Amino acid sequence: METVALQKGFDIYSIRNLFPILQREVKGKPLVYLDNAATSQKPSVVxxxxxxxxxxxxxxxxxxxxxxxxxxxxxxxxxxxxxxxxxxxxxxxxxxxxxxxxxxxxxxxxxxxxxxxxxxxxxxxxxxxxxxxxxxxxxxxxxxxxxxxxxxxxxxxxxxxxxxxxxxxxxxxxxxxxxxxxxxxxxxxxxxxxxxxxxxxxxxxxxxxxxxxxxxxxxxxxxxxxxxxxxxxxxxxxxxxxxxxxxxxxxxxxxxxxxxxxxxxxxxxxxxxxxxxxxxxxxxxxxxxxxxxxxxxxxxxxLGKSSLAEHEHSLLTYATAQLKAIPGLKIIGDIEHKVSVISFIIEGIHPQDIGILLDNQGIAVRTGHHCTQPLMHRLGIPGTSRASFAVYNTLEEIDALVKGLLKVKKMLG
Amino acid sequence: MTDTPTIKAIEEEIIEEFSLFDNWEDKYEYLIDMGKKLPKLDDAHKKDENKIRGCQSTVWMVSEYKNGRIFYKADSDAMIVKGLISMLIRVFSGQKPADIVSADMKFIDTIGMSTHLAQTRSNGLRSMIKQMKLDAMVWASKENN
CATH class of the missing domain: 3.40.640.10 (Type I PLP-dependent aspartate aminotransferase-like (Major domain))
Known part of the structure; x- marks a missing residue:
């Protein structure tokens, strides 16, 4: 796996241990939770x-x-x-x-x-x-x-x-x-x-x-x-x-x-x-x-909001580059100034199919219009698939997403 | 004229087909394949009044009544939903209204697809079954009058 240096003192694996739900499996695979813009998971302290x-x-x-x-x-x-x-x-x-x-x-x-x-x-x-x-x-x-x-x-x-x-x-x-x-x-x-x-x-x-x-x-x-x-x-x-x-x-x-x-x-x-x-x-x-x-x-x-922001930015940068390498994938809202949310479409594949087939691989993303129907209408698309990152997400999880999407493409190709 | 197999018999066939698969990929690939084989729905039918509400993807469905039996046609812009609806059409199309209305649909759980019946806004299977049964009720009431 390609490594991207996360800032010093930010131990992602001890942070993950603070979130009990991250230990669970979905459909026999480790949960990869990338629907944080919908709701984030809760640390034990909460x-x-x-x-x-x-x-x-x-x-x-x-x-x-x-x-x-x-x-x-x-x-x-x-x-x-x-x-x-x-x-x-x-x-x-x-x-x-x-x-x-x-x-x-x-x-x-x-x-x-x-x-x-x-x-x-x-x-x-x-x-x-x-x-x-x-x-x-x-x-x-x-x-x-x-x-x-x-x-x-x-x-x-x-x-x-x-x-x-x-x-x-x-x-x-x-x-x-x-x-x-x-x-x-x-x-x-x-x-x-x-x-x-x-x-x-x-x-x-x-x-x-x-x-x-x-x-x-x-x-x-x-x-x-x-x-x-x-x-x-x-x-x-x-x-x-x-x-x-x-x-x-x-x-x-x-x-x-x-x-x-x-x-x-x-x-x-x-x-x-x-x-x-x-x-x-x-x-x-x-x-x-x-x-x-x-x-x-x-x-x-x-943790410090700036540490969070820096970590999430690393994830966003890495994910943007990795996703763009997938043939037929287009990021919607591909600009510099954004929070750690990636919305994308894949040519010829309905977002719902992406969501269902990723879920079977333990990966949670959001698909659909994201309660922004006028925006989707303006962009001329019925909806997107959206991966959104939080403090506990890792580069490995982004790799899992990419692998998952390649499998979706193969299955629907 | 050959007898149409009963809903139960078709369900048993589907259960048997799905029992051949031991992983999710094969099941979904089979479903996707069923979707690809779904007969084309005329573009003229793809209008708002034929849309099924409650699906994240768009599903159009029409039904007609011939000689005491109902025949469904449908299409969707999403492939897995298309597979699911193709499966439902295989079960229901050509059946008698009363049999469609009373079908318990337990086979969906048996083949491991009950997740698509979950009550979230993104899953349309429940809405599709409901619409097919509603159509059957409408045809049945016309039949009785």
Whole structure:
């Protein structure tokens, strides 16, 4: 096997040992998990945090005055502080726990959109968006008579910044843009977009579902108004996510859902709402998963995001070269500036066939439209096969993918 | 006129054919081969109303009713799905509506293809069987009227 030097001190094999699932076999072969952009696997520290909570201090938070409630509340709020540091927010009041990126975007579209959008106002998104950053805006636009504008992409799936600049106007009230494309991996020029939008008084939400695990995120430097991401794509549990919002913006927004926790005082003549961030956290939150999310963020910070990024970049570079050597294979979104996601098609072979035949070799990739049907339509393809890499992936696994694809070609040839 | 073998008899044939293979490659190569042998579906039938929902790949299917029996034709843009549907057509085409509706399809598990029945959006086998049985029900109700 060709060797590519991984940086010193980064022992991939001890890292793999931290992920119990990587020991398992699929169809009698060692699991090669390359579907990390869909969800990453979880290290033992995250799994342990979940079981420790349930077996040690399960209680409802914020209300109880008993010991368990205090311990659970402390752990829950500790995650909020860890998230604040992880994304460089100025205050924990700006960190709202959600079910995931999708809920974060829906919260903003629904709460901010309903209070602020008027007939003829414009919302800008891009062709690269995941359905979760399209549909909530379509819904609120239809309700308020606002117009959804879509920034086009190049043949390689790159955001066309000039077209965006031309779209911007006094009518633009909101821009919601994916940071890194889940389907292709391409990274958007979010800083430029945020600055240009702000110059015209529009607010900006960044969908960080893919970027939060790969790129250094500092919401204050980015100066975005909202940043949404999911726990399960950054080695954390499913069902938990984060919505960051600037304090002043959040304060001016009406609550998203009503219920317990989000209120100050309830009477039948009227209700006053709790302060930030609780105003947006109605009902008993997903306590266990929030607590375990801290373990995931600590895991990433412990290794250092730059080490992760460097390792993933080595994998991406190696995989790109190896895959390109396969006759008939075309990488979609073959550009320099991207996260560790490779989307590809093989001439004459349906992505679904690739997925099924790789699965029989123990290799997990994602096939299909990746919840980005408008993007696939723009690129003129029904879908792709996508391999996406995480901290625990190895060069040997990429070799297994290449070998697997050659077998697929032989079987379908 | 020769008798059409029963659904059970055809299933037994398929089980026997698959029992010859001891590895996944041979099974899938056989399936792919069945897909390649699937009679061509007229392009005129490849329209939206003949598409089966619930598949990652596109599957078109049409059925017709002749002398108390149903005949299916189908195509797909993915080869393994084409193989699966070719197998289903072999089992169901030329059968009586009531027999199609009541078929238990356990042979799919026996030949080791039950993974394609999994309830994920990417696997269309379940949707294909459902559509074939629905067509059979529709023909059966027309038959009774």
């Amino acid at each position: 799994i342990d945090a979940l079981t420790n909570y349930y077996s040690g201090y399960n209680a409802n938070i914020h209300r109880g005055i008993h010991t368990l409630a205090e311990e659970a509340t402390a752990a829950f709020e500790d995650t909020r502080e860890t998230v604040r540091r992880f994304i460089g927010a100025s205050s924990t009041e700006e960190i709202i726990f959600t079910r995931g990126t999708t809920e974060g975007i829906n919260l903003v579209a629904s709460s901010w959109g309903r209070a602020n959008l008027q007939t003829g106002d414009e919302i800008i998104i891009s062709t690269l968006e995941h359905h979760s950053n399209i549909v909530p805006w379509q819904m609120i636009a239809a309700e308020k008579g606002a117009v959804l504008k879509v920034v086009p992409v190049t043949e390689e799936g790159e955001f066309m910044y000039e077209a965006f600049e031309q779209m911007l106007s006094a009518k633009t009230k909101f821009v919601s843009l994916v940071h890194a494309s889940n389907a292709l991996g391409v990274i958007n020029p979010v800083k430029k977009v945020i600055d240009a939008a702000h110059a015209l008084g529009a607010l900006v939400l960044i969908d960080g579902a893919q970027s939060s695990v790969h790129l250094d995120i500092n919401v204050q430097e980015l100066n975005c108004d909202f940043f949404a991401f999911s726990g399960h794509k950054i080695y954390g549990p499913t069902g938990v996510g984060v919505l960051y919002g600037k304090r002043a913006v959040l304060e001016a927004m009406p609550p998203y859902q009503g219920g317990g926790e989000m209120i100050r005082e309830v009477s039948f003549s009227g209700t006053t709402y709790n302060e930030l961030p609780y105003k947006f956290e109605a009902g008993t939150p997903n306590i266990a998963d929030v607590i375990a999310l801290k373990a995931a963020l600590d895991f990433i910070s412990g």
